[in-house]
Amino acid sequence: MAHGRAMIPHNRPLITAEDRAAVDAVLSSGWVAQGPQVQALEGGIARLNGGGGSCAVSSGTAALFLALKALNVEVGAKVAVPTYACSALLNAIYMAEAKPYIVDVQPDSFCLDPVALAQEAVDAACVIAVHTYGAAADIAAMRQSGRKLIEDCCHSLGGASKQGQLGAEGDVAVYSFYATKIITGGQGGLVWSTHSEVIERVRDYRQFDCRKDYIPRFNLQMTDIQAAMANSQMTRIDDIRMRRQLIAKRYLDALPVGFSTQTGLMEINRMVYRFVLVAPDIKYRDALLRHMRKANINCVIPIERYELLHNYMKLDPSNFPVAENLADTTLSIPFYPGLSDSDIEYICNTLRKFNL
């Protein structure tokens, strides 16, 4: 162990005494399945987005799948996704029997590149745009007559851009409450939309019991135990955003020479989900990773080359130069509200000591 310090994990949920009490109240109530807490979470997200309707589900992946179904994306329809993203997108598209269309990303925002979309996937019937690490994907530039737009807000819950709250521009927004996300119930997801018929279709599909008619449905519900924890954390969403920006500011002031980051971390109301350094090349990135690990600070390569969606799909990597370069040059360092001031200072000092 370096300096007698315990290893600083890359991520860790902050669960307060209030969160525990909220879960305990559900356990004491005797109602642990989907119930009033789930309904309250749905109301909370709708309020955050300034209206519309929402339906909580079992995961972010389920939310993506249900968004595709509820938007009537047809069997075999082309759904464009950024290659620099998690494989949940592919899974949801295949579950919905649609066809993924992989597109490169922008070097500054790490989000789906609207120019590449227009050049290579002009006939995409639907786009899933991820607000990667909280950066705003350019939703307006992806709009096209007849095309459906899904905003993946799994990294951006509670965050805004100059255009306003992220998630409000597309047809549907999806969220995840998995353990590593901004707000967590352990697991969980949610679909939000201003189109009430879309939310009704999601609501119909997530639960099969006690129906008069038969059509295939599934059990994709969230429990009140999970929702109670998420609701308790939602009351702190502004504090969480401010704390995250404060930590980001400290790290920005300690950036090693030659390194940069995703743009816009300090924009007003930006939700910074991850702090990802961008190295000049793979040699510098790997050296920084070793340097941090030697100091007992656990950092991760957020998306490796093999995980890029075009590589999973065995497409020609030379068509995705920006994402290939990001996979080689990015490093994600510990970044969460539960980091102590002393952890933050130690991480900053360790960054400052790095020189190749």
Ligand SMILES: *Cc1c(COP(=O)(O)O)cnc(C)c1O
């Ligand atoms: C986590 C995540 C998902 C999937 O959510 P789960 O709740 O883990 O199923 C989808 N998209 C993005 C961008 C994510 O970060």
